[in-house]
Amino acid sequence: MTSPIDLSLPTALILIDNQSAFTHPTTVSHWGASRSNPLYEANLQSLLSTFRDARATSGDSRLSLLRLAFFASPPVTSGGGIRPLDFAVPAADGSEPIFWKNVNSSFIGTGLESHLRQKGIRQIICAGLTTDHCVSTTVRMAANLGVVDRLLDEGPVRFRSDGSREKEVRVEKGRIILVSDATATFSKGDFDAETVHKVSVASLDGEFADVIGTEEAVKALKDIKKP
Template sequence: MAPQIDLNLPTALILIDNQSAFTHPQTVSHWGASRSNPHYEANLQSLLSTFRDAQASSSTPLEVIHVFHSSDSSSSPLHASHPAGGIRPLEFAVPVADGSEPVFWKNVNSSFIGTNLESYLRERAIRQIICAGLTTDHCVSTTVRMAANLGVVDRLLDDGPVRFRPDGSRENEVRVEKGRIFLVSDATATFSKGDFDAETVHQVSVASLDGEFADVIGTEEVVRALKDIKKT
């Protein structure tokens, strides 16, 4: 059975690196000869606008979180000083002006390193995250993997963490009520790498996450679930 979003759970939509450098004519070739998923922009815009609409109708907390990249390398299109202004959010992914959508800045692939994102999710008892953005094989993949490994949406039912004996056997067992991590595969995109075309890189990256680190879902399924909130 295909994975289903449960919007009765406190949920965060985490949008990763939706920045001008990845689409600007002066900088896009920096990443690769071609990009996957020509529908990325339209799908992510639909995802974000529908999520924002659903926030007003939902009795369960729904949060939009933006993560952006600020490179340490002065030659990167994502460096703050780059003349093309690639560090700027894409027009359709600009956080709302009232400050209600938190923004986290990172300088590595993971959205959890050097940021307060993990503590933010735990403090608000977020039990489900929906991830989308750029790029599939780098910052999106790393963020999804770390979210799963850190258990940011899980709830411990016993005192943790697990302790191991020298032989690798467990000294204690820790029961965990698992949260849910979704990757919106058609609201992400990446670029060609070496001899591999962009769509192959994208599909293999998604397949590597599916079922172990996240449940893979499409924009249409998420949008449908969000619109159903208004009907209940």
């Protein structure tokens, strides 16, 4: 069983591509005939509002809210598609940085990796669109890059000619969390949207991320507000 979120760790909620293009009638056909998770909007809105409340009420500087948004893909930019969905509009005070990207990964050409490392983020919570594209790619790359991990040994990692390390490198692992019901995707080929969504989540669970639900995430965030 996945352990509860540890909000004693410096944590960033990363919202991925919550843009109006995914609901625009002229572009929906690009993504698929149907979408998974009808509760996606309600769950993500609950996650976002609770995170904001926890940060504001507790004054906890360990909580950061970051946003990734597509700007180059034609299906996203057409029809005013780069506009965030109404429930996901960034805070007007600039406290929720936006990183613009033009590929599936949130770590290519965005400065997100360096931002997370500079802030000392040890845990990221990922949600958004779409499960099998930008969300999955971002989670996988976060794990591969070790963006929430910390090396306990200084110096370069050297390898022998056979590919083995000259010495074992001690790593303090951080945590990558996927809120599975605060993300959604579309049907692909002969596979319905719910199947694509579930297989995508299952492929990430345990190897690249810990998978939890919105209810568990919201409960942990509410608990942090208690004195």
